[in-house]
Amino acid sequence: MPFLALLIVLIAAILHAISNFLFKGGRDAAAMLWWSVTIGALWYGAFLATQASFAMPLETWVVFIPSALAEIAYARLITFGYADGALSQVYPIARGAPLLLIALFGALFLDERLPALGYVGIALLVVGIYLASLPSLGDWARPLRAARHRPTQIALLAALMVTIYTLLDKIGMRSASPLVYNWWVYASIAIGFAPFVWSRANRASTAREFRLNWRRILIASVATVGSYLAALIGLQMTAASYVGSVRATSVVMGALLGWLFLKEQLGALRVFAAALMVAGLVLIAVAR
Template sequence: MQPGTIAIVLVAAVAHAVWNMASKYKRGDTFLFVWAYTCASAALCVPIGIVLVATGAQPLSWQFAVGSLVSAALHLAYSLTLQAGYDRADLSVVYPVARGTGPVLTMLFAILLLGERLTALAMLGSLVIVAGIVVVAGNPFKGIQRNPLQGVLWGAATGAAIAGYTLWDSYSIVSLHLAPVSYYAGTLLLQTLLLTPGAVRRRDLISATVRTDAAPVLTVAVLSPLAYILVLTAMQTAPVALVAPLRESSIVIGSLLAWRLFHENHLVRRITGAGIVLAGIAAVSL
């Protein structure tokens, strides 16, 4: 994996971690928060996508339409599954299980379905990155109040959804030859259309949500598409089986930010996990 590609994915991981931190400051309705930042992201990206289409950089085609529609559905499935898991089980179980199983499933199905081939060192590096993520996450069952099996199942379902949209987006970028920016702009536009009926049913809360969460909405609206467009760009030149675990290094960055901003404990474990992830990145780069 080329150093430049690794740098792109790591920048994406930083952006991903920062917007996840910003989302912690959300105070209003969760559904409307997702709808608001999706609308704002679409407002930023769709005009760029229109320019790319108008200039011929991204022709309108059935591949573009189908790719964007399936991607939008898979991303929404991920969001809804994750939220359902948070509502029904402990976040401390759902989140690390999801972020750990997502890249593992992506690697497995990228090799089985997409025919990707990895060197033994690259595969080892990817598994070391996942191991570092597990170390950073810590023991997800410590101090939980609800049935841990339910959290594991919801986390695994979320991880499967992550693998689903990651593999499809890789296929769209590599095999259907869709441009990352216009492709993701189309996906955001369709997600907005799919979410809007639910927002209309909550219209009495829209004004309050936007006022309360303006700062996190704008932060997520800018950094979330930036992070994912960088990931899509990396998929053009690198196997998704390597991009997926490298992207999840965001959990390490987020964990260190949480220690600094929210005074969460276990700094030694977080640094140890970060060191393991860095070793895995070094192996992937070789």
Template sequence: MSVAVFAAVLFAALLHASWNAIIKFGENKFQGMVLLSIAHGLIGLVMIAVFPAPAPEAWWLLAGSVLFHLIYKSFLTIAYMRGDLSRVYPIARGTAPMIVLGVSLLILPDVVSATQIGGILLVGLGIVLMAKGVFTHGEERALIPYALMAAVGTAGYSLFDGMGARASGHASGFVGWLFFLDAFLFTIGGLAIRGRAVLPRSPRVWALGMIAGLASVVAYWIAVWAMTVAPIALVTALREVSVLFAVLIGVLFFKDKADTGKLLAALVIVLGVIAIRF
């Protein structure tokens, strides 16, 4: 992985943590995800108009990605209703790189060195350690199955996105259709479940949703592009460093506790990132 790709994915990680924090900040998490989807749909339409459509062989991979995105967003929303950002986010994101690594080693032609495999495992371990309070102290254990299902969604769409972007011939066109289709289905589902009440009346809330949506699209656009020039497992693990940013945001803005355990977990993640780079 080149220095440019490495830096780009780290920037995407920061953006990813930022939009998650914006969604968590709102009082109505479901409403936040619907607003995020509306932003995705609008940006996706622009990208569809600007970039070439995916190649025919990429459409079934696009469909798989949309399905796993819906799984991720649905379970992440429920998990956020049951726990704080610094607990939900690590569980939802921490196990995904290890799932992707296992599948990649079995079915993908990507070359990943032993050192990089160790780095991926360290990143995953460090991220999960960020949420140890849920397991050791009983903090909102009801969030665990939902956060784990969000992790399954993350792993699934990461694999489908990487393979789909490579097969599509143009990563940007693939991302545009992905966001448009995912947004259309999630928004329709949200309106069916909650009705028009899910749409906020406050201009400020709309603005937050649009900002979160833009940050999300840019972050994901970078990650999918990176998967076309670097191993999918490495990109997936590296962008999960966003957990460090998420924990920092949680401590600064949501008054989450920063303890020795989190500092140790952060050190494990940093060691993993160093191993991935080399």
């Protein structure tokens, strides 16, 4: 993986971890997500209007539309999982499965053939993400045992959506500017997710979330828009398998933020998981 691409996607992972960290302070995850995406689309669109056209080639729209639908579905699934209250049990599957699926389908449909070291690096990242999300090593099989339960099924569907939009966005980056494409991504999520957060059952909670957490939302809007812009630039430069894998290191970065600022326990297992992920990143970096 080119070093510059690795650096850019690591920045994407850091920003993604920051946005998720900020979401922890909210009461309504769906509302926090929608406000951040919508405000991000507004200020980013104002900036883009001074720099470029919003137009994209027809060939880009062919892949963008299903990608946007997958993004909206992912947002709905992940917030539904949070509301269900048990997604943390299967978070390793939600974050780890896309790495394997992107590598598989990238090889099948995008002809992405990685060197052996690249695949070993991805495997280490998958194991690291899985371990980092467990409460203890003794619980290593709990996510697998929960495969028949609804939270696990939600996580697997969310993982599939991540796979779909990542691969489609890789194709989209062949013909579109990341600057323009990124705005359409956030504008689509803002519009597509609005009927849910502003439904009669949710509108009071959505309005209250902004009143209580507008500072967090504004900062998160910058982090989330910047994160995906960096990821799209990475997709222009290297294989989707690498981008999806490196960006997923945000799991451990989020744990580090919790340790630094919320005094959450890091634990030996998460330290070991982080070491595995660093080893995976090194292998990906040197793979040629």
